[in-house]
Amino acid sequence: MENPVTSCFPDPGGERALRGLYLDTILPDASAGGGPFIYANYVSSLDGRISVPDAAGRQCVPGNIANPRDWRLLQELAGHADLLLSSGRYLRELDAGTDQDILPIGSAEDFADIRAFRARHGLKPQPDVAVLSGSLDFAVPERLLDQGRRVVAITGDSAPEARLQAHERAGIEVMPLPGALRPGARPLANALASLGHARIYAISGPYVLHTLMAADLLDALFLTTVHRIIGGYPFSSICEGELLASPGDFRLTSLYHDPSGPDGCSQTFARYERARDPDSVLAGNATGGQ
Template identity: 60%
Template sequence: MSEPITPLYPKPAGPRPLQGCYLEAPLAPPERRAPFVYANFVASLDGRISVPAPNGGQTVPHSIANPRDWRLLQELAGHADLLLSSGRYLRELDAGSAQDILPVGEGAAFADIRQWRAREGLAPQPDVAVFSASLDFPVPQRLLDQGRRLIVLTGDRPEAGRARRLEAAGACIVRVGSGPRPQGAALHEALAGLGYRRIYGVTGPYVLHTLLAAGVVDSLFLTTVHRMLGGKPFTTPCEGELLAAPADFRLRWLYLDAAGPDGVTQTFARYDRRTG
């Protein structure tokens, strides 16, 4: 992690450390009281974010996953009071095939992030909200043992038996929207009502589509590894029907990293939702 990164935008500058790049930067305006929703992805130069996993489902390509991007993901989690995840991730965690436990990481490498959270008055670990229509996943005791609250966001007609099972295991069921699937605007309102202010989406492209369609994504952090992968099926950060209105963003910052996977360059970008 000792290799520096180079600021390119909004103003080119001399090299700076990777560590602290996202953690030290303000996430939302200090006067912001409504929930601030943000997400991140790592993508190849041709826009791929995942490939088929050996055990089914999708996974981040090994050729673009890298510890420097992972460090920045941990820093983004450092700002959060809630992580928005998916039932699929909890199934993978239960099966032992998940990339890692949801951040913030407990190792020595991330001690500075945990210390930063303590100084900011945040809990040691952010709570977790799971976006699910089926409720077909276990409640990982590991998350509860970390002192996290587990919230399940679902539609207005969840399967009663599964809902009871999750509640008995320690989860809180929150019905959002007026259909079988949780809806973006209602989700945003429900989480605001629960007191959450910094919501970090660490889920997949279909949930991002739902949130973009509702106009509730404030910032998108995108790591682009300068490798072309190709292949099928092809998954991008936003998957689903054509959005009724494009989700417009403006570039907030851009860094160049010359120490990406196998010496490939990569860029770290932040995009903020265009308003007004």
Template identity: 40%
Template sequence: MFSPPTSREVVQLFPLPARKRRLEGLYLSESLPPPAAGAPALVYANFVTSLDGRIAVTDADGATRLPEGLTNPRDWRLFQELQAHADCLVTHGGYLRALASGSLGNVLQVGLGADGADIARWRADRGMTAQPAVAVLSASLDLPVPDSLAAHRQPVHVLTTAAAPRDRIEALGEAGFDVVVTGPGPWVRSRDAVEVLAGHGYRRLYLQTGPRMLETALRDGVLSRLYLTIGHRVVGGECFDTMLRGAVLGEAGAVRLSALYLDEAAGGEYGQFFACFEAG
């Protein structure tokens, strides 16, 4: 038996044997494999969830937010380490609107600030661009594109469908964004999105999206890895979001555990699991 982990450590519960691991570098040191044979890109996603599967709750005043206590600096560190591997971050219109309204913080750049210096170095050492490109999925094209993307010279690709308002497609094109109409719509299919982005040479795509994109990624079999932070907390609530909506997934929803870490030092009185599942 080993001594209890320090505040800088987590316990690797799987694969066995159990051992202590340093939190910082846990996901940076992972070797994300190249895309599977025949797959245009490696696609991975990350969610933070409660024990009862809540990823967001809606207040009495109608505002939707991440469940209280589920995010913390340790989860944030690993979120950034996953970003470090990405050639392209995939986000969506809902996030850009939440960012513009101030209800969510900025997660479109990686390795900024003193606590991200090692992540910036990690990318530079591997010959990666300082910042990943950004793909924005949107059906409505109601997109307040943040200035930070131009400030950090990040290529921006807007992916939509033929059902989107024509005037907005034109306006975004005139504003200099790469706008790609992928299919009839109303929603962009993950398979189409991956093909478009792989066509730009992006081999690692990090889905920073929500239930809608996760659903199509699982149904289309394009998701390779699903990272979960599972807070040791039951959230409840009348109105909430979970990782997925829509019809039952069946076999497309089967995933295989590849790593599980226990983090007892998450802050406050409760801990969290960091889990990684192989999909597809």
């Protein structure tokens, strides 16, 4: 983590340490529309791949773009979060041992500064967790509940009753969304707002991002691009689903070049803000940059 990154935008030329790059960034405690501030993060190849199938056919982050420097920044973004937004698929992959520990904050010594950051800003040691799932076909790792996290499953109103009751017996809150087989649109916005969290970090796959975009809920996107073309089939981008009725416009607010990506390959770290009223961008109180 010792090698610095170089600022490309908005102030090109200066060098910065990787450690603290996103921990020191400013994240509002509300979106421009008054609900929680929702942000997402992905790592992608130069040709836009964010996942490839493993030997069992399950989608996972390609090993030739996953790297500890990007993982460090994912942890720093989680350091700001009150709530992590995940999916049933992610938890199934975690339970099968096919994914990284996607529900930080990590316990390693390398992340001690992030844990200290949360303590200084009055945040719980670990963010709460919300899971979007129409079927409720997933198991919640016991360690999430052992850590004292609030775990909420947001589902449609036709989820199997047996699974709903099983989750409730396990200590999971279940929030059915009337009139929706799957979470989306206004029911999802209302459900997320009702949880009472200021900053929600979406660490799920492309279908959850599509759900957030379709409901006009995503405020910021952090994108690591590894400068490596990997190919692969089927193609998986950061947002998958039907064509959005209204495209989501974003503006670049920061860009850093990192020459120390996987195997010496370079990569860039970009932050994009939803292009709304300029006066609302980066508004609100922040946990970082103070």
